[in-house]
Amino acid sequence: MKYKITLIVVLVGLFGLLFAYKKGAFEIQKDEYTVLKLPETVDYNFHIKPILSDNCYTCHGPDANKRKAGLRLDLEKTALSELSESPGHFAIVPKNLRESKAYQSIISDDPNQLMPPPDSKLALNSYEKKLVKKWIQQGAKFEKHWAYLTPEKAYLPETELSNWGNNEIDDFILRKLEENKLRPSKKASDETLIRRISLDLIGLPPDPETVQKLLANRSKDNIERIIDAFLASPAYGERMTQSWLDVARYADSHGYQDDSYRTMWPWRDWVIHAFNNNLPYDTFLTWQLAGDLLPNATKEQILATGFNRNHPITQEGGVIQEEYRTNYVLDRTNTLGKGILGLTLECARCHDHKYDAISQENYFEMFAFFNQVDEKGLQMDAVQAKNQKFFADPPYIEISANETKDVLSFINMKKTPKINVMVMNDSAPKTTFVLNRGEYDQPTDSVQPNTPETIYRFSDDLPKNRLGLARWLTDKKNPLTARVYVNRIWGMLFGKGLVETSEDFGVQGSLPSHPKLLDWLAVDFMEHDWDIKYLLKKIMLSATYQQKSELRPDLKNKDPENKLLARAPRFRMSGEMIRDYILTTSGLLNREIGGPSVKPYQPAGLWEETNAGGDRGVLTKYIPDEGDDLYRRSLYTFWKRTLPPPNMTIFDAPTRDFSEVRRQKTNTPLQALVLQNDVQILEAARVMAQRIIRDTPGNPDYVTDVFRRILVRSPKKEELLALNTYYYNALEVYRNAIEDAKKLVIVGNYKQLDVDPAETAALMLTAQVIYNLDETITKE
Known part of the structure; x- marks a missing residue:
């Protein structure tokens, strides 16, 4: 009997283990790659090329100077050719594993034969080896890089x-x-959708009254009406411009050591105007790259070319002019690559690209398009810079107040009746040379303006200047321009693009999660005349965009990074959006559009610490603005290259020294400290509290009112209970310490309202708690 009971216990235990295994309660530990199923057809672009790129291209890729054994594996012709150092042998022989020396090397047990070599610290895993094996068995078919194929619907x-x-x-x-x-x-x-759409299209939260009005309309096309309303808002252009400023490396100072003033804000205002008027993306690019070369170019078209004057410029004496002139041209070339083509062109400045089929000659052929600009006279005297006048005679456009009404009405002249803005202007043709190691003083062979044929051939019918380059970029057969921009818009809405490396569509970049969708959208975008508002609306009307963002248990295991988009994303807003969100909900936001950049609150002494120009520098001391200028959108905050706005930098804003497409995302204690201690946030909480108390004295629902204003929804019971408890505890404390309450509420320059300081202090701190909630700074 004893043994029967034991047997029953063992059997029950075994059945329990089997049940747990079936349910996935535990996993048998084994090589994770052995359980991956091989695809029925191995695709070169999506399966094989990433393996070769990561493990082989360093020694057997596009860079001729680093190539070993005379073997190049990134091109079909060379990969299938006879090995130059081993006649009669081939690296890859389609359908023949035994004769494919590359395959035999990657599976070898001999460390002297193994590839990649052990000292490279690279190795193919078992799954990758099986992929290569099956690919060769299926015929070793090569394809052009996916991003260089013309997109098709x-x-x-x-x-x-x-x-x-x-x-x-x-x-x-x-x-x-x-x-x-x-x-x-x-x-x-x-x-949730109204808040999401508002944040995506105007970069600001909707006010509670607008939400209630929109919720009252329960028609089938209500979401479409909401999208249209936000697209028509003037704030839409500001929202879109904020992202473009990173690409264009816009700043209000020149950079380098002295880092003195520059006047480029009229170009920034033009970008706002262009987005609000829904300028087609192909036209938007053409004007910025070559507006001055258009027939009978208007002042607006010329002003748009300020895009290629946004780079850092030195004002130091004694510099070698040709060295810095070359740097400026290099910057424009790199910006074209990263910002518009989604390619790391800069990697080919000193040598052939190690991964992409872009040679050093290709790089300087692209460089040649921007090498015709007269850069003389771009230095500025410190005293004259204060008056916004250029020291010599660079290419610039002069804008005066009496012209803005008819010619440039979108520019807010404000305090400055007459300004000069740097623009593009080609001078006499210059001969461009390939520069050895990319050094300005080591010219080698001369080259003509051209584009890499691996991407798309530059037509003989196009002029070999910036206008021709713009036409090449916006040709509907160009495989990159539309794809890259569609992907960037997708990334703006979903937190990351269909190609996560939105700055790099090359071999080392991420593969698209939904390649056919990306191509469909790119073609559809071009078929609809590069209409940006159409593209946004198309994506936002999809059920994909309108999903809940809750992380379901099944997704946590199968798709933790949400690449498959079985839910809407949740991600923290940018530093600019967080600041604007807080100013909006507090009622402090100054919605004036355009005009010179402004200086809001900033910790004292930072500019002095970073200034290296001594008395020559004109940005040695930070003097905050006054009145309504303290509360303008972050888009208009003065951007000093050597010290960008610190509260935005802490939230991952770039320096703008060079073009940036995708901001890094960090999570640090400093971000929490900004939300808890920044003067602008404390002041916003104080002003909101005082206004609510003034407008609804004796209201028992102060906390509910604050919650709705900030989070654009009603609080749940447990939320309201916790916040009310906090508020009434704080109120009791400050009623017994009225002087402490008075000291707390004096924060900020905005006028004080005559309301009870204890109530103000308690409600102000409650508002600050809500401002610090994850939900407040997150788009979901």
Whole structure:
């Protein structure tokens, strides 16, 4: 009997273990790569090229100077050719593993034969070796890099779930979800969607009154009406411009050691105007790259070329002019690569690109388009810089107040009746040389303006100048321009692009999570005349965009990074958006559009610490503005290159020394300290508290009012209970310490309202608590 009981216990235990295994309660530890299923057809671009790029291209890639054994694996012709150092042998022989020396090397047990060599610290895992094996067995078919293929509109995929989806985007997303045995999330609440749409399109939260008005309309096309309303807002242009300033490396100072004033804000105002008027993206690019070369160019078109004058410029005496002139041209070339083409062109400045098929000669052929600009006279005298006058005679456009009404009405002249703005202007043709190691004083062979044929051939019909370059970029057969911009818009809305490395569509960049969707959107964008508002609306009307953002248990394991988009994303807003959000909800935001940049609050002494120009520098001391200028949108905050606005830098804003497409995302204690201690945030909480107390004296729902203003929704019972407890505890404390309350509420320059200081202090701190909530600074 004893043994029978023991046997029963053992059997029950075994059944329990089997049940747990079936349910996935534990996993057997083994090589993770052995359980991955090989694709039915191995794709060169999506399966093989990443393996070769990561492990082989350093020695066997595009860079001829670093190539070993005469073997180049990134091109079909060379990869399948006879090995120059081993006649009669081949690296890859389609359908023949035994004769494929490259394959035999990667599976070798001999450290002298193994590739990559052990000292490289690189190695293929078992799954990658199997992929290469199957690829060779299937014929070792090579393809042009996916991003260099002209995008095509694929047929919409078939899906099983017929009752989900609003447009074509959803077909592609749903197909991928079904392939991974996942389902989409439910639609987000109307309150959530209104806030999401508002943040995405105008960069500001909607006010509670607007939300209630929109919620009252329950028509089928209500979401579309909401999107249209925000697209029509003047704040839309400001929102879109904020992102473009990173690409354009816009700043209000020159950079380098002296880092003195520059006047480029009229160009920034033009960008706002262009977005608000929905200038087609191809035209938007053309004017910025070559507006001065258009027939009968207008002042607006010429002003747009300030895009290529936004780079840092030295004002130091004794510099070698040609060295810095070369640096400026290099900057424009690199900005074209990263900001518009999504390529790391700069890697080919000193040598052939190690991963992408872009030679050093290709790089300087691109460089030649920008090498015709007369850079003389770009130095500025410190005293004259204060008056915004240039020391010599560079290419610039003069704008005066009496012209703005008819010619440039979108520019807010404000305090400055007459200004000079740097623009582009080609001089006599210059001969461009390939520079050895990229050094300005080591010219070698001469080159003509041209573009890499690996991307798209430069037509003989195009002029070999910046206008021709713009036409090449915006040709509908160019494989990169539309793809890159569509991907950037997707990244703006979803936190990351379909290609996560939005700055790099090259071999080392991320592969698209939904390649057919990316191509479909790129073609659709061009078919609709590069209409940016159309593109935004298309994406935002999709069921994919309108999902809830809650992380479901099944997604936590299968798709923790949300690449498949079975839910809407949640991500922290930028530093600029957080500041604007707080100013808006407090009622402090000055909504004036355009004009010279302003100086809001900033910790004292920072500019003095970073100034290296001594008495020559004109930005040696930071003097905050007064009145309404303290509360303008962050877009208009003065941007000094050697010390960008610190409260935005802490939230990952770049320095703007060079073009930046994708901001890094960090999470540090300093960010929490800004939200808790920044004068602007404390003042916003104080002003909101005082206004609510003044406008609704004796209101028992102060906390509810503050919550709704900030989070654009009503608080849940448990939230309200916790916040009310905090408020009434603080109120009791400050009623017994009225002097402490008075000291707390004097923060900020905005006028004090005549209300009870204890109530103000308690409600102010409650508002600050809500401002510090994760939900407040997160778009979900």
